[in-house]
Amino acid sequence: MASSAIQELIQDVDNQLNGSITIVVLGASGDLAKKKTFPSLFGLYRNGFLPKETRIIGYARTKMDRDEFVKRTTEHMKLGESPDAKKKLDEFLKLTSYHNGQYNEDASWEDLARYVEKIEGDTKQKNRLFYVALPPSVFLDVASGVRKHVYSDGFVNRIVIEKPFGKDLESSRELGTNIAKLFKEDEIYRIDHYLGKEMVKNLMTLRFANVLFGQIWDSKNIDNVQITFKEPFGTEGRGGYFDEFGIIRDVMQNHLLQVLSLVAMERPTGTDAESIRDEKVKVLRCIEPIKLENALLGQYVGNGEKPGYKEDDSLKNKNTNCPTFAALVAYIHNERWEGVPFIMKAGKALNEPKVEIRIQFRNVSGDLFKDTPRNELVLRIQPSEAVYMKFNNKHPGLSYQTLQSDLDLTYHRRYSDLKIPDAYEALILDVLRGDHSNFVRDDELDAAWKIFTPILHEIEQKQVQPKEYKYGSRGPADLDDFVRKFGYDRS
Numbered sequence: 001m002a003s004s005a006i007q008e009l010i011q012d013v014d015n016q017l018n019g020s021i022t023i024v025v026l027g028a029s030g031d032l033a034k035k036k037t038f039p040s041l042f043g044l045y046r047n048g049f050l051p052k053e054t055r056i057i058g059y060a061r062t063k064m065d066r067d068e069f070v071k072r073t074t075e076h077m078k079l080g081e082s083p084d085a086k087k088k089l090d091e092f093l094k095l096t097s098y099h100n101g102q103y104n105e106d107a108s109w110e111d112l113a114r115y116v117e118k119i120e121g122d123t124k125q126k127n128r129l130f131y132v133a134l135p136p137s138v139f140l141d142v143a144s145g146v147r148k149h150v151y152s153d154g155f156v157n158r159i160v161i162e163k164p165f166g167k168d169l170e171s172s173r174e175l176g177t178n179i180a181k182l183f184k185e186d187e188i189y190r191i192d193h194y195l196g197k198e199m200v201k202n203l204m205t206l207r208f209a210n211v212l213f214g215q216i217w218d219s220k221n222i223d224n225v226q227i228t229f230k231e232p233f234g235t236e237g238r239g240g241y242f243d244e245f246g247i248i249r250d251v252m253q254n255h256l257l258q259v260l261s262l263v264a265m266e267r268p269t270g271t272d273a274e275s276i277r278d279e280k281v282k283v284l285r286c287i288e289p290i291k292l293e294n295a296l297l298g299q300y301v302g303n304g305e306k307p308g309y310k311e312d313d314s315l316k317n318k319n320t321n322c323p324t325f326a327a328l329v330a331y332i333h334n335e336r337w338e339g340v341p342f343i344m345k346a347g348k349a350l351n352e353p354k355v356e357i358r359i360q361f362r363n364v365s366g367d368l369f370k371d372t373p374r375n376e377l378v379l380r381i382q383p384s385e386a387v388y389m390k391f392n393n394k395h396p397g398l399s400y401q402t403l404q405s406d407l408d409l410t411y412h413r414r415y416s417d418l419k420i421p422d423a424y425e426a427l428i429l430d431v432l433r434g435d436h437s438n439f440v441r442d443d444e445l446d447a448a449w450k451i452f453t454p455i456l457h458e459i460e461q462k463q464v465q466p467k468e469y470k471y472g473s474r475g476p477a478d479l480d481d482f483v484r485k486f487g488y489d490r491s
């Protein structure tokens, strides 16, 4: 990144926080904290984005001494080759400490408040950021304990909440109403880490900074859109959590729908958070609830080497109908998208890791060339970020045959010195800068749940049985027929 752009970001953080912040990571003993939160904070520190006076306090119930805390928080940090990485890490660790206590006792929160005051010492600017890296069952207890006892009156307070935000429209509204009693909307950052991914952030630029895409981005030119999420591993050890939520709540109602709204929204009036989120909400409100007849559900079974979903030891209900795979089709009823299927596909224990957006254009008119394949624009979100366009070219040489080829912008080939920060690093920086653009607003969440709640309830009430697919396969056998039915032409 150009050094002027970096300076601007650092300046933004400073303007917001006057050079001082205390970051309290609640749930510091957990998986997210160790894999993402602490490594991202370190990434921000080593790149100079944390304010001069930063203090980082881990909080959870687990009792841990300093060595154990350091071991856990550094386990997933990538130091790389840089000779001063170790020195930077030592400096970073000096900013950190750990305190243990309960989530539902006033005495623990009072104790944490005293501890925070002690660590802050005679700092004049007592700005505080609370990162809730905890299961949803304790979100409310924690938010109210923090608000009552650890909130810093007269200074900046921000609370970051992780998904899942509820389990359906009703529970999400209830959670939202209760949190709104404690924090103002502009203090709340509902994180969806897909909004921090490079290619997802690129969607706005690609669509609105290129006259060429602006002209063809509609139902006249686009036949269907596929948003695909594939993971090559199962729920191993996470079955307890997963079985309560399933793949639709785990990644589709949030990550994939966020991507969809950025693909489909109208041009915002500005790049500020409210203008972008206004457009996202508008397009979400044009989507009718997804119908069961437009869904294909799957659950993985063992393949001889790897166990099936039901064999996961952490699973209590062995008769579960929880989908670990789903393909769902959404329709947007507005002038731009009427009739275009948006096919969202997501699955665990599939054949490869891949997240991509595939926009398939309509057939060319006439029959000048025989069986011309359709153009496709693909944005690969991960692994290996890329934008490529499948287009048709004359076979070079004497032949007049048509040949499908690619206009390929694969990032690691095109950009030397490519260093894409982790999504969490980008998003925590946004929180420090007070920028909500890449966070979910309350009405956006409401609109998202309206799309998914009816089908989720129907699956539960009717005990719809998912189709089996083998661990490591492409998904249920009917998948190709399913996407073909909605217009996808795999030529």
Ligand code: NDP
Pocket (backbone or CB within 6 Å): 027, 028, 029, 030, 031, 032, 033, 035, 060, 061, 062, 103, 132, 133, 134, 135, 136, 137, 138, 162, 163, 164
């Ligand atoms: P964990 O299961 O690791 O829990 C985090 C911490 O919460 C634990 O270390 C434990 O701390 C405490 N805890 C666990 N279960 C309970 C319980 N039943 N009651 C009270 N406290 C409990 O969760 P993750 O770190 O995986 O996830 C945290 C949040 O982040 C969740 O909302 C999750 O959906 C979200 N998330 C996680 C991702 C990941 O990669 N892990 C990715 C995206 C989102 P202690 O006992 O020490 O208090």
Ligand code: BG6
Pocket (backbone or CB within 6 Å): 193, 231, 250, 251
């Ligand atoms: C999380 C889901 O939100 O996203 C996980 O709970 C999933 O089940 C993860 O594995 C995927 O994130 P990423 O960044 O690895 O694609």
